[in-house]
Amino acid sequence: MTLEEKLAQLVGFWVDQGDEVVAPRAGEMASSTRYEDATAQGIGHLTRVYGSRPVDAEERATWLWSEQRRLTTSTRLGIPALVHEECLTGLAAWKAATFPTPLAWGAAFDPELVERMGHAIGRSMKQLGIHQGLAPVLDVIRDPRWGRVDECIAEDPYTVGTIGTAYVRGLQQSGVHATLKHFVGYSASQAGRNHAPVHIGRRELEDVFLPPFEMAVRLGGVRSVMNSYSEIDGVPVAASAAYLTGILRDRWGFDGVVVSDYFAVAFLQTMHGVAADRGQAAQLALEAGIDVELPSGDAYLQPLAERVRSGDVPESLVDRAVLRVLAQKEDLGLLDATFDEPPSQIDLDDAEHRSIARALAEQSVILLANDGVLPLAEPARIALIGPNADSADALMGCYSFANHVLAHHPGTPVGFDIPTLLESLTSQYPTASITHEQGCSIDAATDTGGIAAAVEAARAADIAIVVVGDRAGLFGRGTVGEGNDVESLELPGLQRELVEQVVESGTPVIMVVLSGRPYAIGWALDSTDGPAAVLQSFFPGEEGAPAIASILSGDAAPSGHLPVSLPRSAGAQPFSYLHPLLGGPNDVTSSDSTPTRPFGFGLTYTTFAHSELQVEPEVPTDGTITATVRVRNTGDRRATDLVQVYARDLLASVTRPVAQLMGYQRVTLEPGAEAVVRFDVPTAQLAFSDRDFDRVVEPGEIRLWVGTSCADEETDAQLTLTGPVRRIAGELPAITETTVTHLAPNPA
Template sequence: MSPIELPPVSERVRSLHAQMTLDEKLAQLVGYWVDQGDELVAPMAGEMATSTKYEDASAHGIGHLTRVYGTRPVDPVERAAWLWAEQRRLREQTRLGIPAIVHEECLTGLAAWKAATFPTPLAWGASFDPALVEEMGRLIGGSMRELGIHQGLAPVLDVIRDPRWGRVDECIAEDPYVVGTIGTAYVRGLQDAGIHATLKHFVGYSASQAGRNHAPVHAGPRELADVLLPPFEMAVRDGGVRSVMNSYAEIDGIPVAASEELLTTLLRDRWGFDGVVVSDYFSVAFLHTMHAVAEDLGEAAALALAAGIDVELPTGDAFAAPLAAAVRSGAVDEALIDRSVLRVLDEKEELGLLDETFDAPPASIDLDTPEHRAVARRLAEESIVLLSNDGVLPLDARALTRVAVIGPNADSAEALMGCYSFVNHVLAHHPDVPLGLELPSVVDALRIELPGAVTDVVRGCDVSGDDASGIDEAVAAARAADVAIVVVGDRAGLFGRGTVGEGNDVDDLELPGLQRLLLEEVVSTGVPTVMVVLSGRPYAIGWSVDGPTAPAAVVQAFFPGEEGATAIAAVLSGREAPSGRLPVSLPRSAGAQPYSYLHPILGGPSEITSADSAPALPFGHGLSYTAFEHSDLSAPAESETGADLAVTVEVRNAGERAGVDVVQLYARDTYASVTRPVAQLVAYARVALEPGESALVRFDVPIGRLSFTDRTGSRVVEPGDIELWVGPSCQDRETSTTVRLVGPVHEITPSHARTVGVSIAEAARR
């Protein structure tokens, strides 16, 4: 066995490490969940709850404090005072005086009481706006830093493979480039504010069998390399992320938590990651209890540590006493522990913890400032996708005297929030505690947006269940109105407490409960009906965009957050034009899953099967209140396999009102040594245009965007024809051209940039 290589660190860190006993070392490699109780806010949390008292667990110091603000509804200022005092205790009353890293969830904003709640990541993807996501990340990081938090457990860079999976709302898109660019933007924003971002879930978690949580993953090495890994690589190489969290998954029989190939050889040796790998909650113990690759917790700890996991979260079930016993028995080389301890101490030095005095906790703090809300509103507005529209939208407020607002999500603030929002993740266990935020519902926002109309509110049915007793009342309200707005969709929660979210996987993709029946009954009245879907996954609602029971318009909003209702009302009224695009295909049916627009020829519909896998609406689809035209796509007729490509296209607003287009550049490698997708997004840009205005959009596309993993496992660009096109979705070719790549097979090296450069020049005004 080769000797364990220790990481390079400062002399200060090396000196501190040299003083440590084994117990003091192990204390730095575990977290402690001070507030853990009976609430189910993590998988199997109750079953894995530690019986060790905090005073005993932290006698030699502690690596992490787990979710100090995010486990129960605690007043932020009061909790900060406790935290500052506790950090002083660790500094003054433990032998080496090393403070703890405090980590929190921050997927839709800081998961703490009274903190701003932003749109869910699937909405980030629908916005196609990395710059705004980076701005959001910076605001979230600023709030965390004020509260003495150091590490955020986000973003999720899992590429969506199957919408039946409950955690789809935590993901950004089904396209790895969109996931990578937007996820990396979030990393930059959070880390600019001094918070270490944590990529999760590395890797393969979203490709689980049949869309089931914690199920086996059967991805081959090419799917892993070309689809699932690129977002993580971008965030490591381009984003400089400081922490990574392992996936719960097993890939081809090997749990990721025990995979040295992934956690060390790939992540560190090939990609150059030099931060800290933390375990997903209880995943080290799961090597024993769920994967059964370790006979006990000590063996589980040894496997995880050797693979490359440095810190066990949220507690020390395996890395504390069981690992100590394994080291003392000689079963585990203490050098493995030294390697991880040095990484943790290096991180604490980088965060400033070794010099922090903790003498001035905040006396007051606003976690939901006007700036937070402004960014939350902009992101919500940009993420709303107009799926269909027969002209009923935008609503003519002057002509409306009575509006029926119907549906289980119409008057619910919780329906605007994702699974990892504090409202749905924690407050659901504390029904008597106020939300702590201004959270208008869709009804509230429409009453403000349409002040001249009487608003009748009828629930009609619940999100789930089979009680149809309220549908007749909903139909009557619709008949009496000028327009009916039916708000349907999901309720996010955990492990059965909801219709989507962690552990809430499904075996069909119909709208839950009786919501389709409610919608069809309202449509049957003949009153113009607008369907608003508030959901955390795309549903099989093709019937709503094309068919005899289709409403006049369908609007998709993926859990748009605290300002989501205001954004929806603004889009319905026309005060804001919709500009969101589908970051995931709208499924035809559950039976057509798993499906990805990145499929090879055999993955699409054909004459040799009676099953149709084509989605109801394609990736990239989204309508506007104006019309955009794309023309004159231009690229070199011939280019070297190792040369980047300059591609230009003209986009024109041919409508009568201002709008934002998401210009989408797709490519197809017509013939290659391995099968290739029939379409692949290689670049995108948001372009705002006034009526009649045109712009010339230039994409500087790194040749690596056209690379793939060949039969030898190398990432290459091969000579041959590449079809390029721009259109309103992946399947619509509005303007196209072909580039012939010439020269030898070109192997892509890490030095190649992975992000496309975009420039937009005014071409003409008419």
Template sequence: MMSQSPGSAGQSSRVEALLARMTLEEKQAQLVGFWVDQGDEVVAPMSGEKQSSTRYEDASEHGIGHLTRVYGTRPVDPVERAEWLWAEQRRLKDQTRLGIPAIVHEECLTGLAGWKAATFPTPLAWGAAFDPDLVEEVGRAVGSSMRSLGIHQGLAPVLDVIRDPRWGRVDECIAEDPLVVGRVGTAYVRGLQSEGVHATLKHFIGYSASRAGRNHAPVSAGLREIEDVLLPPFEMAIHEGGARSVMNSYVDIDGVPVTADARYLTGILRDRWGFDGVVVSDYFAVDFLRSMHRVAADSADAARLALTAGIDVELPSPDAYVTLAGQVRDGRLPLEILDRAVGRVLAQKEELGLLDADFDTPPTAIDLDPAEHRALARRLAEESIVLLSNDGTLPLAPSTTARIALIGPNADSAEALMGCYSFVNHVLAHHPGTPAGIALPTVVEAVRDEFRHAEITSAIGCDVEGDDRSGIPAAVDAATDADLAIVVVGDRAGLFGRGTVGEGNDVEDLELPGLQRELVEAVVATGTPVILIAMTGRPYVLDWALPARATAAGTMTGLGAVNSADAADAAGSPTASSGRLPVAVLQTFFPGEEGGPALARMLSGRVTPSGRLPVSLPRSAGAQPYSYLHPVLGGLTDVTSADSTPVRPFGFGLSYTTFARADLTAPAAVGHGETFRATVRVRNTGDVAATDVVQLYAHDEVASVTRPVAQLVDFRRVALAPGSEETVEFDVPVDRLAFPGLDGVKRV
């Protein structure tokens, strides 16, 4: 059966001509992917249960829309796999009637998720760096590797704004502030797409706002949370970054699954924002309308709901969308709905050059982890490390470090450096014994290299999880015999119960997993100075390891402390158990392949801390969900005995120097649609060259609806020599202060 419906507005004549020639089966084939390599490994939600029963040869008889994770499902040699891929693309071009090659997509959240490819810090570390320019460079590097392997689309960045740190996927997110998420995420989009690889924004929308931080759980977000917090990063990445693809969220919002909600996938995304790219389903999300949300009676029902709402492509393999041709024939699905999606996919393939692609010669040699990528990974890791407290011990003087004990489950672990969607933790975990294929120096190895004069000993103490205390006495002995103990604790990323953080690894409390707090306190009790390094995928409750901070109810005092970069944080109350505190605490969020050397260089002082918390350091799990973007009554007040004040606020971070800020200026009035300029004079008042992250906040004193006590409207990294100063200028579009009024219309 040949379809005769016209192409949609804005399509090229070539796409319209292709549409006019296509059979219903050929159209249907363009709207599905195929996971050629999918085996028994659980590398996606419910993938073990949802393997397609369709043979690839049958699924691709009329062409295919996507090839799923050709490089990222198993440890395959990149050159050998490229040879297979080039041959397969030639087959699709030469042996199918229309000769349309497939889009190849891969995960690229921390770099290309393929064997032997560079692994960069996790996105939460991007947020901690507050450096969009550097993240754009990383995106460009990742895109260059992907394009050289014939990959066209990357399933990143994640633009979900953190709403509850109990959620397992926090390490995939950038920050709890929509401006930071938008700026940093948009930078990654620009970098990736500058190399000809389409970025995919995910997860649109509301995924991170699920109840109690549970994966896939319902969302009860209101208009203002959606408009003020959840939508802006996506809008920025589309309007300013030109993102070409979007992936849906698994959740339902107020009872309507996003996968079937045209209000978001069409009304906001396309009609309001003008997005003209392609929407792909998160893996198995279309079938979840039937199996999990139960708003569809069968696969055909699910396919019709999703396609009509605006899901153009079903990933990862044919499932529900194999019913589309039949539904058009029997009248259940209008042909124009099918053609709308097919036209978008063909336009994407035309934009990617696939309709004219030549697949003669695959690469015969490729380095996916070159020196320049490792240098970028180290720079981003260094900029992302947050100094939470310091009594002056850091940076370490050689005279005080003749004997160093490296203690803790993450001190000598390469896996601990990387997030859930790194190839090592996401895929190689299913292939024990297979080497990582890249150098992954641990903290122990990096400290040995950095402090070559010192005698280094190491002890695990305890595992990340579990209740085995048998290793703690050896750790205590190692600390007792040392001049300094460095204790490295935190998470192990994995999926669905394999690990302590990552997709499906949601938690009920925010204490360090297992016996790690007990280990730290036992080592601190020896009296040996202790530096605590938290290497995690989410923020944990660390009040027991940090000096107390004074705050005032209902004020901006917490954020004001950020702006003072106050060294007085070194003094405070001791831990209850030992009467002592660690002499310094560093927070790092899965810093990637160069995370070990980055930490070692910071300990020695070759690098000065400049990271800032991208998410508030929580007081307790019971205070969640919490965001610094709260109104007066969302914080500590005298009408409640419950204190949600974070132990350290969003944007906090110390340095090896101090900064003074003065002479803030801003105009008294600004017109609608205009940009206002604010300036502040920043001075490095110490004797160490360092970078300050200057943050500009605004507050609406009297509004028609309740507004946050503080809202970040701009930020800037400023490098300053000792004693030098700079006047920092912020040019802020007044639209950043817009919000939905009583009538629901967003305006300033």
């Protein structure tokens, strides 16, 4: 291969890139290179062939097959291009299914269902000739002010790791490579601001931010990783061999391909100021371990070629990256592909997609408060109020095709069925009289004109359902999403005022929050003068509104649980339930960081009792903790409980969290039915970085409990880890195995 042929394999080309802002500072980096010139020597990636504009899938597939044939027959080496797309809430293409956002995956706590979703998404991608998906996001949430929270799964690394790895397995079982984002520390940005510096210590990095990525690499076998935009302690991750090579490859044995986040290589010059020009930026990134520059070759083409020819960059570094890219293409079957006939009669939103979307949406809805008004019997008159009550956009996350791309193409239909809550409630309650009032907009801070009409509608109704929250978008186009960071965690605009005035009407109020981040809504939850019930749904996707309507009516019971603490205020951030004793409320400070609702919280339409938590009194440090707990449905409705087991290391060589999730399991029980849930917890789940940053399991006292959240210790037990300090090096990440034994007749 010539140098030019090698470099062509290390870059992408964005065929449809225009003026639309669908990536950070894309307009500033837009390449003027003609497509024919860019692919003359071959090309590594084709960037977002389906996902940049609303293109007909069959027509674009015909074009893509033709282009792949041209690359294989008209370039000297005949190497096809690898095609990548975004797939965070489903394939980001026109008319493709839109699933709940990842924060909803976390709320469902159902890795098996997420794996099924990943496989269904991958099936669509495979059909269209797409080879790599830029998902999942494994950033552990630290600050809900950050706009990209809706792309994340949870604030708990074990939850992120188990659910994210499930997605990887599902996608890759379909023959599409997953890409982990954003390695590493991106979500810990200063003050929750996108791309801001990250100030985390090595221990927090090792024990909180790295484990989800390690699980996906070593247990999920992921084939691609994408760098974080951020710097950690002054060093941009895109230029850090310590992370991209030392940890990822040398420690974990990752042998796939590292791709740059869009324009991250050029950002080493333009945003970080550690490179004098594009050539030096390319050198830093290549040396660190970034194999492929995406979305296009701003730095890895001519600027890098000049560095190689001058002797500043050994060509062996280029060869290293090219061999990884070619190995990936071989693994995907690209080197032997013939591209005979493109697909026809493409259905990107078939019955399987919708079934999974509905199940995941239902499982992710969280009941935060209920005075008995829910489930809602057949009302005669419903006042449906709020800016999100009749909005399909409010059901989809930032990386949905509708909010990511179609927002730049007004008037273009979304291309699939996505009923609003107004439409779904009309279907759910066909005999009810439903009056709809918007009340206010999502974010306008001064327009109060619609609130009076909303209050009047509520007064004339039997029940008022007020639907508030977010509108996802990018870089200022929305209230949450990439680049839409906030200083306040109050509901945007006048939405709080709307809810409070409707409550004052005297009609019972059900508040539904459709959002991409948790908001500080303690005023609605902890007051006797607040709404009668509050539901939280994190962008539930195309089947979200029917799922919510089903839960409101009682056809389905809520079973979602908070994957992130519900914040008390913006001033209490950043916060994590994984805090040591002095990281939470205590008597040496007047500031209370206690969240309004804790991690793991979620109500349903029945009650569950957890009892008889039992463990062996002594377990060796290299053993397995077997814990059993009895769960009973003590109410009068069939429902699903999330059984959560937490632990606390009572004395350690470094400070440890007051609570740490060890395992979880969804259990569905009929009224009066019981089950025994057994958790086999490897002691390695209790491992942490000691003072020398060795990962260890120390002997000592461990307290376990099971409850309805991290803060609820309904039944507890204590054990002693015995034996020597166990050093964990080279072992696979620990995963808790769970077994459910039903003790009473239970048709579920």
